[in-house]
Amino acid sequence: MLGLAFTMLIPVLVGVAFCxxxxxxxxxxxxxIAVIVGLILNKIxxxxxxxxxxxxxxxxxxxxxxxxxLGAIPLxxxxxxxxxxxxxFDSMSGFATTGLIxxxxxxxxxxxxxxxxxxxxxxxxxxxxxxxxxFFIRGFSGAFKMYIGExxxxxxxxxxxxxxxxxxxxxIVYFVxxxxxxxxxxxxxxxxxxxxxxxxxxxxxxxxxxxGFTPQSQNIMYYHSLLFEVLTIIIMVLGALNFxxxxxxxxxxxREIRRNIETVTLFISIMILFTLTAVxxxxxxxYPNALMLxxxxxxxLVSAHTGTGYQSIYAPQFITEWNHLxxxxxxxxxxxxGAVCSTTGAxxxxxxxxxxxxxxxxxxxxxxxxxxxxxxxxxxxQDIFLTDKLARSALLITVIYLALYGLGxxxxxxxxxxxxxxxxxxxSAGANVGLSCGxxxxxxxxxxxxxxxxxxxxxxxxxxxxxxxxxxxVATIKGK
Amino acid sequence: MIDNGKTxxxxxxxxxxxxxxxxxxxFFSFLVSAYxxxxxxxxxxxxxxxxxxxxxxxxxxxxxxxxxxxDFVWLNVKDGKIALGIWAxxxxxxxxEFTGExxxxxxxxxxxxxxxxxxxxxxxxxxxxxxxIKKLNSGKMIKEKLxxxxxxxxxxxxxxxxxxxxxxxxxxx
Numbered sequence: 293m294l295g296l297a298f299t300m301l302i303p304v305l306v307g308v309a310f311c312x313x314x315x316x317x318x319x320x321x322x323x324x325i326a327v328i329v330g331l332i333l334n335k336i337x338x339x340x341x342x343x344x345x346x347x348x349x350x351x352x353x354x355x356x357x358x359x360x361x362l363g364a365i366p367l368x369x370x371x372x373x374x375x376x377x378x379x380x381f382d383s384m385s386g387f388a389t390t391g392l393i394x395x396x397x398x399x400x401x402x403x404x405x406x407x408x409x410x411x412x413x414x415x416x417x418x419x420x421x422x423x424x425x426x427f428f429i430r431g432f433s434g435a436f437k438m439y440i441g442e443x444x445x446x447x448x449x450x451x452x453x454x455x456x457x458x459x460x461x462x463x464i465v466y467f468v469x470x471x472x473x474x475x476x477x478x479x480x481x482x483x484x485x486x487x488x489x490x491x492x493x494x495x496x497x498x499x500x501x502x503x504g505f506t507p508q509s510q511n512i513m514y515y516h517s518l519l520f521e522v523l524t525i526i527i528m529v530l531g532a533l534n535f536x537x538x539x540x541x542x543x544x545x546x547r548e549i550r551r552n553i554e555t556v557t558l559f560i561s562i563m564i565l566f567t568l569t570a571v572x573x574x575x576x577x578x579y580p581n582a583l584m585l586x587x588x589x590x591x592x593l594v595s596a597h598t599g600t601g602y603q604s605i606y607a608p609q610f611i612t613e614w615n616h617l618x619x620x621x622x623x624x625x626x627x628x629x630g631a632v633c634s635t636t637g638a639x640x641x642x643x644x645x646x647x648x649x650x651x652x653x654x655x656x657x658x659x660x661x662x663x664x665x666x667x668x669x670x671x672x673x674q675d676i677f678l679t680d681k682l683a684r685s686a687l688l689i690t691v692i693y694l695a696l697y698g699l700g701x702x703x704x705x706x707x708x709x710x711x712x713x714x715x716x717x718x719x720s721a722g723a724n725v726g727l728s729c730g731x732x733x734x735x736x737x738x739x740x741x742x743x744x745x746x747x748x749x750x751x752x753x754x755x756x757x758x759x760x761x762x763x764x765x766v767a768t769i770k771g772k
Numbered sequence: 773m774i775d776n777g778k779t780x781x782x783x784x785x786x787x788x789x790x791x792x793x794x795x796x797x798x799f800f801s802f803l804v805s806a807y808x809x810x811x812x813x814x815x816x817x818x819x820x821x822x823x824x825x826x827x828x829x830x831x832x833x834x835x836x837x838x839x840x841x842x843d844f845v846w847l848n849v850k851d852g853k854i855a856l857g858i859w860a861x862x863x864x865x866x867x868x869e870f871t872g873e874x875x876x877x878x879x880x881x882x883x884x885x886x887x888x889x890x891x892x893x894x895x896x897x898x899x900x901x902x903x904x905i906k907k908l909n910s911g912k913m914i915k916e917k918l919x920x921x922x923x924x925x926x927x928x929x930x931x932x933x934x935x936x937x938x939x940x941x942x943x944x945x
Contacts, residue, residue: 312874317922324929331936369922399835399850402874482839482846508836508848510855516839516846518895578889584896606817606854606898613820613889 293330307404387416391504391726417501504601504726532630572618601726637724870911
């Protein structure tokens with residue numbers, strides 16, 4: 293909480309730079325509330341004991357809920373959100389790098405608040421616990437538990453705190469380069485210089501962290517620029533790659549990108565799903581040439597697959613203009629997602645790759661003589677033998693994700709939305725994508741808003757921390 | 773009786789003709805007036821196929837940047853919840869002074885132009901190529917007024933932090 297209060301000083305600086313008085317006050321109020329609650333909880337809950345696995349997981353899951361509530365304070369005070377629930381929705385959408393929005397009149401929102409919307413994506417993308425581990429905690433023995441609790445399966449460096457700092461180093465280096473590139477592209481596209489770099493910084497944070505917020509209500513369509521679309525595709529793909537892969541690329545091991553099961557799966561999956569989407573769009577006859585197919589079909593597909601959610605078409609166009617085949621292509625891309633230990637959500641390429649390899653192994657087992665030994669290997673940074681444990685874990689998480697998408701769709705249907713639309717929106721929330729076919733809006737039922745908040749939360753943390761929290765509450769109620 | 777019947781039938785036919793002509797005229801006037809009315813962004817997006825290639829009138833507030841591209845500009849015009857891209861010649865956008873953002877309310881304009889569901893010239897964008905732009909209302913700069921309630925809350929919460937800090941110091945001693 294104290295860390296979150298500290299990060300809120302950044303939008304305060306933005307507000308001071310742009311002479312926005314009331315927005316600065318909104319953030320000062322939020323900072324003070326965070327500091328007061330933080331100090332009180334620090335006093336009540338302070339312990340020198342090492343947290344257990346369960347406690348580590350509970351800390352992580354609760355810290356995300358607290359971050360949502362505190363992060364929503366300045367948003368709500370701006371008057372651009374109809375209710376505190378709406379502000380919490382956008383706050384969770386930001387932290388979980390989803391990108392679904394309920395903000396009203398975004399085009400007149402202050403730069404201070406707008407910067408905060410994108411900054412929470414940057415924080416949430418790396419992980420709230422990672423922020424704490426990187427900057428505010430020294431030698432905390434529960435660090436590894438919190439790191440795992442935030443759906444980071446892999447350590448890049450032997451020490452978790454060094455790993456967290458490396459993740460930030462990668463992000464900040466790319467942030468500087470990305471902001472400069474997008475800023476220059478903005479000037480080239482006709483934006484005023486100050487606006488160009490402001491938009492550049494915001495767009496980078498949301499694209500690299502596969503979030504999908506933009507400073508304007510038209511999303512990426514505001515810029516009317518092929519250059520912006522190409523640059524954001526590159527940044528989205530960089531954000532969807534494993535930080536461990538970034539480490540190997542940075543240290544000169546460029547072969548890894550061609551050999552790694554995650555990048556191979558991502559490439560094959562994009563190609564198959566784009567073919568599906570392109571066939572659908574060709575049948576619909578809306579985009580008759582290759583450039584149009586690239587800017588609308590391919591862009592939407594990459595945006596969905598990387599879990600970003602930038603839209604180069606208006607939300608209702610998915611329903612009114614696209615046919616079911618193209619729509620399902622994007623839906624499948626959303627459900628699959630990017631790499632583990634990246635900023636994306638969803639099932640993820642490594643698990644898809646493992647499931648595919650398991651399938652091949654099973655087919656081989658059936659086809660070869662009974663006495664033959666079938667060994668399946670996969671390459672992920674190093675060669676790994678495909679074990680039953682690995683396959684079971686990948687399948688289990690995949691099944692839970694599918695159940696999450698399905699449950700959200702059922703709630704959507706109960707509230708009167710058609711099946712495919714409800715499934716699309718639910719997958720978008722659960723996989724932390726942010727594409728919308730029009731269901732997400734201010735008038736949406738509160739029950740659906742809460743459902744999507746829970747989906748975004750569970751999807752981002754990959755369930756284990758949430759299950760630990762649920763288990764804790766059940767045990768407390770039973771008096772154990 | 774037969775004659776009278778014929779006369780009555782003829783009268784009825786005449787009345788029907790007059791009524792039909794009146795209804796036809798009324799319907800035609802309604803159509804004309806309907807096309808003269810500006811179309812909303814929601815209507816255009818939801819019925820893009822029907823409006824594709826036709827001349828429409830669209831009005832709203834100019835928001836964000838006016839992006840120059842050679843002799844042309846891109847304007848983003850918002851009529852309520854949704855903003856549409858307007859492709860216009862430089863000379864048409866000369867009158868626009870204010871664009872909507874946090875510190876300003878943008879000019880309200882009416883655009884008459886060709887609506888494209890998936891523009892061939894602009895990589896499939898849903899846009900309007902402006903033929904004429906009329907400024908309806910001028911925008912203005914918005915002077916930000918300090919909200920006293922917020923300022924007082926900041927001061928009050930600072931006091932609470934100070935109090936909590938003092939209490940913590942006292943407890944440590």
